[in-house]
Amino acid sequence: MDFTSLVFYLFSAILVVAGLRVVTARNPVHSALALVLAFFTGACLWMLLEAEFLAITLVLVYVGAVMVLFLFVVMMLDINIEEMRRGFWDYLPLAALVAVLMAIEMITVLAGERFGLAPPSPKPADYSNTRELGLLIYTDYVYAFELAAVILLVAIVAAIALTLRRRPGRKSVDPAEQVKVRRADRVRLVSLKPQKAEAREEEA
């Protein structure tokens, strides 16, 4: 076994353990952190496949941003862990069945000599994955690229339409309004005639 396969098996083992921790951890925050580890080792595996750009993107976007969102959601929901985990192991037989089926499937599919395609030729050391992607995305795949922007736009609209709400009766102050205020808006000078003492007592 050469060094590359050794590294591959090391990362794969970490990935599997991290994946197991995601589903079995008692604390959802621990699950989320295990998922970070899984993403990270996944990125390392992609590095081994010479997909550098995707690996970096995985770390930047998933570990950097998506997981933060996951943690927010976990903290927002205030999950009752005991209740959530009740009956967790009841699903084991079904889950095991699905897992075994998936495994058999993967084996049948992957055992078939790389789908009958020629293996990719090794790339020279100065080969840049990012560059190759860039040459394709913005020219040949411009249609898919612009569609990606539209999907992001829909996500923005959906996120705002579903979560933004104005709370009535909030007491925050608008700084712009504060700066614009003039003396005349706040203080009004009124000239009152001096009143006599008896008159005040009668009023009282």
Add this chain to the structure above:
Amino acid sequence: MLENYFPVLLFILVGLAIGVIPMLAGWLLAPSRPDSEKLSPYECGFEAFEDARMKFDVRYYLVAILFILFDLEIAFLFPWAVVLGEIGLFGFVSMVIFLAILVVGFAYEWMKGALEWE
């Protein structure tokens, strides 16, 4: 191919060492005499009132998701920057349109007040 990553490995090792060594040093060198009072949680001298894990406002979520969307947008800028010289005006314009679509989203969220923190 893996040799190319030797500097990265070195970087990771040094980074790990810098993080781990002070913790180890603290653990080894500092005196440690715990008792139950020292280890119990406290809140400014009072007994703890409630669980420290409180609910987050949904507003954080909105900010986070908007961040992710623009983070993804930036991920598309890297390969573009690498090949800008080769893809010509067409590649440039396709990125301009991409950004224009997202600017619509940005204008929308700004006008809606989603960026304000009441």
Add this chain to the structure above:
Amino acid sequence: MPDLLPALPEIFVLTLACAVLLVEAYTKNGYWSYALTQLTLLGAAVLTVFTTSADTVYAFNGLFVDDLMGDVLKLMTYLAAIVSVVYSRTYLTDRGMFRGEYFALLLFAVLGMMVMISAAHFLSLYLGLELLSLSLYAMVALQRDSKVATEAAMKYFVLGALASGLLLYGMSLIYGLTGSLHLAEVAATVDFRNQTVLAFGLVFLLAGLGFKLGAAPFHMWVPDIYHGAPTAVTLFLGSVPKLAAFAFVMRLLVDGLHPAVGDWQQMLAVMAVVSLVVGNLAAIVQTNIKRMLAYSTIAHMGFLLLGVLSGSYAGYSAAMFYVVTYVLMSLGAFGMVVYLSRGGFEAERVDDFRGLNATHPWLAAVMAMMMLSMAGLPPFLGFYAKLTVLQALVGAGWLWLAVVAVLMSLIGAYYYLRVVKVMYFDAPHAEPLVPATAAGDVRALLSLNGAAVLLLGILPQPLITLCAYAIQASFR
């Protein structure tokens, strides 16, 4: 520089959908967005008519295809979207959903359908589907204070994501097998060197398709989402996207995987039979009309699959005719449910329609026409739709499937006729059902909808010919 002309309707819809968003953010007045949305859909229809031709044109490096089937389906999509927007206006106003976001999301959903309809590449198929689904998830959840709507959106989202995953997995297996994502190249290079991979890829693709179509055994989400979503959204998502779903099936299976026709025919046959049985039997016991129509959708999707699986031009054009017919009928049926709901009250139980004939004979007549047409009784349009599918099936030698379909349609007629019976023969409620509005355009359009189902049923030939011609021109 790619040829932008074939994609002009898409570009137009995208630009104006962005405009709707900005108008909403600027004016915060739903009427502007409403008007602009109608204008957009009309404009897109005009553009599509003017750029249509019998030739098949590829654009954007083969990611996009403009053919006659696509043009016809796009026109029907605009039409159905316009009708659904008109129907739901009052409903949305009553529930505080008459906002620019609703219309912008609707336009983005329409854009997603257009992308799916003219996709010639796995990537554009998938991106179109995601654009459509994302917009629909948000539309279902738009009524934030309603518990059922939120729950429906959650279920829809989770199951939809699962289905997308299955679909992608299938696509990646096929990609591994052929080394190409272009549907035409996939069809040219797919071979049977590796039969197991092809079969697994197909299974995943069809499972994903089944989810998105709402065909059994992947139908569990349909009743819950149709029931839980605000009725105006149900009206939209229960009718318009079916056209794109049909195009999706055609592109994927006929454009891309026609060499494997023997494999997918059998899988579709199973899905079609299960859909017909589950849909028709489960619909009988429903008391909520939205759930009933949801199960009836499952049965109709079974019929649609029957047309596709015949594997002949006759079958494909029959399926296309069927889907157009179905969209017309479901617009009418859901439109009536929307029309009879008012603020705080949903006319969603079958019982709510009791004695409708006594108070509103014309509305009852339109609803009855929809139900009879869905049941497949002559002289309504639904009869010819079922007939052409059955003819194609028998022509392709699937006699037993035709027999099952007829039997199930007979069972299905029971629950459609029950609605008719309730409207005509039961005593009306003490407080009769009052439509929310006397808006003339909604009434007129509903009448037109009913008239279309009747008149096209008496004279179905032009529509059948159009579908046959479109299919012939697109899949030579």
